[in-house]
Amino acid sequence: MTTGKDMKSMWHSRSGAFSAELRQLYHPKEFQIPTVEWPADLIGAMERLSRGMLDSQSKGIQGVENHSDDAARRDEYRLFAEIGTGLWRLKRRMVHPQTGRPQEEMKRAFRHLESVWDTLVQAGFEIRDHTGDTMPEGGIYGLKVIAFQPAAGISRDVVIETVKPSVFRMNKMIQMGEVIVGTPEITPAPQKAKD
Structure with a gap:
């Protein structure tokens, strides 16, 4: 069952994406940033992660390491593995296969991807x-x-x-x-x- 809170969060994410695309129209075509298609499995994993974090905060649990239940930890690790896999697939789409460097039209978005990638690495993944x-x-x-x-x-x-x-x-x-x-x-x- 979808709650009002879920609907509000879904509306904010969709309206945010729409307004970001709309802002691109203010700029000349050569300065517009292309929209990056995120893999559906990565979007789903991120939504599950954010729901899990909200649930953890409402129960007073702070972060992955404080869970005493091994099954919950395995589920969270599986979720991080899905996110990592989605980032890896996205990175492969953005990088030129021969040079290993980001494609020209993907350079800006690639920096954001690297930032999330580095966050996972710093967390031990x-x-x-x-x-x-x-x-x-x-x-x-x-x-x-x-x-x-x-x-x-x-x-x-x-x-x-x-x-x-x-x-x-x-x-x-x-x-x-x-x-x-x-x-x-x-x-x-x-x-x-x-x-």
Whole structure:
């Protein structure tokens, strides 16, 4: 059931976004900042986090570390993992794949993303992209392999795409990464000519 407080908060967030877009029309086109599409899963995670913080404050609980219930802590860590994953996906959309630098039209928004990213890092979270990591000889090391795909030009198994990053809190995994692993192409042995 939606409460009046929820409706008010939803109205303020939507009207704030609308007024921000409207303010852009006051400026010449070359100075307008493009609207960044936030992933739906990140928006949902942020809304759940803000609701959880409001609930915690109303109960007199201050922050994640004061929860005595392990299940509540796991839920909050899972929520932070979702937020981290959403930020990681957003960062991938904003950064040029070859240079690793933000695309020209995304530079301003990228600074805000980096600010939130740094806040998570300062809170002890690490969001790890595994693309390019070499797989150890013994096999998988804390990753969920979605697929193995033959790839040219590699001599051992390498992560060629990270589908979902690993998220750690104080060096403890709270979300296992999901990856696609490239395997060396198997070239068929040349057949001997029959006489």
